[in-house]
Amino acid sequence: MAETDKKEQVVTPWDVSAEDQIDYNKLINDFGSQRIDAALLEKFAGAIDVPLHQFLTRGIFFSHRDMNQFLTNYIATKAGEAKNAFYLYTGRGPSSGSLHMGHLVPMRFTKWLQDALDIPLVIQLTDDEKFLWRDIEFDTVRQLAIDNAKDIIACGFNPERTFIFRDSDYYQDMYETILSCQRATTMGTSKAAFGFTEESNIGKASFPPVQAAPSFPTAFPHIFGKDLSKKAKGAITCLIPCAIDQDPYFRLSRDYASKLGCNKPALLHSVFLPSLAGAGTKMSASATDGSIFVTDSMDTIKAKIEKVVPVAETVAEAGDDVSLEWLKFFLEDDAEFNKLCEDRLAGAVSGVAIRDRLVAVLQDMAAEFQARRAAVTDEDVEKFFSKRSLY
Amino acid sequence: MAETDKKEQVVTPWDVSAEDQIDYNKLINDFGSQRIDAALLEKFAGAIDVPLHQFLTRGIFFSHRDMNQFLTNYIATKAGEAKNAFYLYTGRGPSSGSLHMGHLVPMRFTKWLQDALDIPLVIQLTDDEKFLWRDIEFDTVRQLAIDNAKDIIACGFNPERTFIFRDSDYYQDMYETILSCQRATTMGTSKAAFGFTEESNIGKASFPPVQAAPSFPTAFPHIFGKDLSKKAKGAITCLIPCAIDQDPYFRLSRDYASKLGCNKPALLHSVFLPSLAGAGTKMSASATDGSIFVTDSMDTIKAKIEKVVPVAETVAEAGDDVSLEWLKFFLEDDAEFNKLCEDRLAGAVSGVAIRDRLVAVLQDMAAEFQARRAAVTDEDVEKFFSKRSLY
Known part of the structure; x- marks a missing residue:
């Protein structure tokens, strides 16, 4: 390879690498998201009663989807002019017994969002994902999820407004939502969006809807009521803070939304904490x-x-x-x-x-x-x- | 097409057709199963205390896998010379509100097997499969499953020894077994074994392990004990009576068995009740x-x-x-x-x-x-x- 050839940057949920700096402008272009600009930050600051988090003012959360619309609805609801509901969704794949500093970025920011917006939060622990991707025992990955949950709880989330779940415990409750998303996704689409091949196992191919499903209130009957009417579903919007490598999952969510009669989730994307x-x-x-x-x-x-x-x-x-x-x-x-x-x-x-x-x-x-x-x-x-x- | 061209017979879980008679000898060759012969019938008759069912003597159940070995173990256990356990597994995809006469073939035969062998039975209702294959509401397919369950119960199964479940209720309990099977199957294998294409939805691609999983006692902790030791798992064998079009699922089961530390299920295959x-x-x-x-x-x-x-x-x-x-x-x-x-x-x-x-x-x-x-x-x-x- 000629010395002038630059290694192309790779950003997927399983692989983030570039020759030197990650080009985040390129990611925004490639993914089709929006940059968080001064106007959006001003609107955000006006919607809440606390100062903006340094992750926003310092550009660590730098990209978004539909955050303008989310804030408009949030502000109208807070003013009593609309009756919408909102919740936050984030997650973690339990790959080691304790979190590292990089994991604290979305967790600390999510805690701040929960307090600033005063809305419920769901946190998914994808123990099934780790089982499918690694040669690891099921009981081991379930235990790692418990260990991780304790670290997450230590970040200070509000126990009255936070639901943490392992997929291996909670899959059944999301099953209709997951199946609906799976029915709407071809193998070709899954391969193109996530880079799977013929050699990938079928659990991987069908996993993306498992991470997409919590974007929809239908996955949480105990939180939002067992029989969500069409009207009720349409009045609830999910906000997902995540590192930008997780975006492909939620692009799927946004594609599924109309089929499920739900709103598209809004997203806030962070850069990566560098090594x-x-x-x-x-x-x-x-x-x-x-x-x-x-x-x-x-x-x-x-x-x-x-x-x-x-x-x-x-x-x-x-x-x-x-x-x-x-x-x-x-x-x-x-x-x-x-x-x-x-x-x-x-x-x-x-x-x-x-x-x-x-x-x-x-x-x-x-x-x-x-x-x-x-x-x-x-x-x-x-x-x-x-x-x-x-x- | 020239008149002498004969339409090739197709036998998959979703499609059974041939120009005139189905060639069952060809199926035995293609699938690699064994014909049920006079010696096996004699052994079977010697193992039980009732006469053989007419479905056996009249060749309606005509093919098998590992039935010789199953009967050897069953006879040894009955004589107190071995300590093995056995169970039966059959199922039904709830596609209409009531069964037709063709569905009664495996159900009546399974009831006879349950009485003759005096062993537990699990019956899977694959409401999730029907949801993935058809444009149908989740609640509708779940209700069809209940209606079908009542028909199945009316076949006279022993309530003390029979567990009937909808996948939409019971998926969680089988999740480790299903994930283990999914981890062991590539997309290429699933496509080749079941005829899926790039356009098939990912739910279909990952469904075969859902039907394969009940072949293993690990899917039924309440029946066989929550923590099946390696020894315990190896002492339990499943017997599956089914129409021969369902065989591809259980060929997968037999491939998974060693990875799961379980026995391969034995199979009894029936012909189809013709239209x-x-x-x-x-x-x-x-x-x-x-x-x-x-x-x-x-x-x-x-x-x-x-x-x-x-x-x-x-x-x-x-x-x-x-x-x-x-x-x-x-x-x-x-x-x-x-x-x-x-x-x-x-x-x-x-x-x-x-x-x-x-x-x-x-x-x-x-x-x-x-x-x-x-x-x-x-x-x-x-x-x-x-x-x-x-x-």
């Missing part, structure tokens, strides 16, 4: 070297960062400095973050100092998380897993 | 003209037969005389049946007389069925549907 080793990949739970887990000790966090994070001694912008890039995600204080960026660009602060600050921020975050995590009980899991009305 | 209009097709619940439903009135049965069944006034063997062919299925008295065959061949009885006898036999059978069916209550359905030990 500690640098841009071009997303952090993986399987590649432990470039990943920091929420359960890592303070010493481990320090050692991993000092081992893996490169320090550029030249002046650098956030995009070129992994430490600064990570602080963009996790340093909440806007004033401090902005000053660090300026100082770094001006050469007034060293790469090592930035990296030290990152170590401290992540240690604080992990310590806080671990304290909350230690308090999560089996009874909490039972509560979040129980089928109940969230209104 | 009243003549051989070459199986009776369909959708084509009402050539079908007699178990709910048809005495007058309707008479009228349908006299309208549709051709009468050959020349001497004829059973295969060439639809009435005699149907009597082979449903006239239980061996002496009378054999005499009718002889007399028909000798020209001592007319085609009309044979047809009149068929009318009377089917009227008696339907009247008896309808009386039993009228006595089936919602509580009976609840009992047969309830998850419980069948030992």
Whole structure:
């Protein structure tokens, strides 16, 4: 291959890679989504009673589908001028016993959304997906899902308004919705949208509707009422915050919506938290070297960062400095973050100092998380897993 | 097409057709099953305490897989020389509100097997399959399944040893077994075995494991114990009586068995009850003209037969005389049946007389069925549907 050939970037639910930086503008064009612009942020800020989350103001959630329409309906409903209902949907494929920092991005943002919008939330644990994709025991993947649920609960979700479920427990309840989506999707479409081949197992080919189904209120009779009338279905809209690699699932959801008599879900897409080793990949739970887990000790966090994070001694912008890039995600204080960026660009602060600050921020975050995590009980899991009305 | 070109016979779970008679010898060769011979029948007769059913002695169940081995284990267990367990599995795709006479063939035979072998039985109602294959409402197909269950219960199955389930109710319980089978099947294999194409919906492509899963005791924790040890799994064998068009599903089961640590199911295959209009097709619940439903009135049965069944006034063997062919299925008295065959061949009885006898036999059978069916209550359905030990 000639040196000028650039490896094409790949972004699917199972593979995210590019030669250096992911080109997010290209993704917006390829996927056909919209950029989150200043006007949308202003509208969002006007719809809620708290300041916008730094993931929005710093462009970490950068792309959307139908968010304008969602906010219009939300604002009208809040003002008593319309009677719509809304809920949030996010999820997690339980591939390891604990979350890493990348998983916290959608979870922390979803928690903020739940509080800011004051609407119910459903969280899907796709243990069946992991079973179909890996050579792993069913009981093992079900246990990983419980472990992950405890980490998720430790993110602070409202127990009165959050339903967490494993597919292996809850599939039956979604079966009509899943079958309806499966009936509407040909093998050819599934292969084209997700890159499956003749050698892919049939469980994979028919899995996308399992992740698409929770976009529809019909999948949650206990939350929205067992017999959702046509009118009722049409008055409920789902909002899905996710990393942009998950978008293909929800494009399917949006295709299914009219067939199911439901609204299309709205979407908010995030960029990927880059690997500690640098841009071009997303952090993986399987590649432990470039990943920091929420359960890592303070010493481990320090050692991993000092081992893996490169320090550029030249002046650098956030995009070129992994430490600064990570602080963009996790340093909440806007004033401090902005000053660090300026100082770094001006050469007034060293790469090592930035990296030290990152170590401290992540240690604080992990310590806080671990304290909350230690308090999560089996009874909490039972509560979040129980089928109940969230209104 | 030249007149000498013979239409090739097609036998799949969804399509059975041939230009005139189905060539069952060819099916045995194509599918790789074994013919039920005199030695096997003798062994079978020696294993049980009642005479063999006429479906066996008259060759209506004509093909098998592993039935020799099944009987060897059954005999050893009955003699206290081995500790194996056995169960029967059959099913029905609920496509119309009531069964027709063709559906009674496997059901009546399965009831006889259950009594003769004294083993548990599971009956799957594949309402999900019908939903995936047809443009039908989910609630409608679920109700058809209940209606069919009442017909099935009226066949006289032992309520203490029979579990009937709709996939739409019971999918969750089989999920690990289904996923394990799906993980073991590529899209290419599913397409080749069942004739699916790129245009087939993904629900169809992943359905075969749903029908294969009940071949394994792991799908029935309430019957066989929640945590089937490897040893326990290996000591339970399933026996599946079915029309031979269902064989592709259970060839898959037999392929999966070793991966699941379970035994291969044994199979008993029947020919198809021909349409009243003549051989070459199986009776369909959708084509009402050539079908007699178990709910048809005495007058309707008479009228349908006299309208549709051709009468050959020349001497004829059973295969060439639809009435005699149907009597082979449903006239239980061996002496009378054999005499009718002889007399028909000798020209001592007319085609009309044979047809009149068929009318009377089917009227008696339907009247008896309808009386039993009228006595089936919602509580009976609840009992047969309830998850419980069948030992």
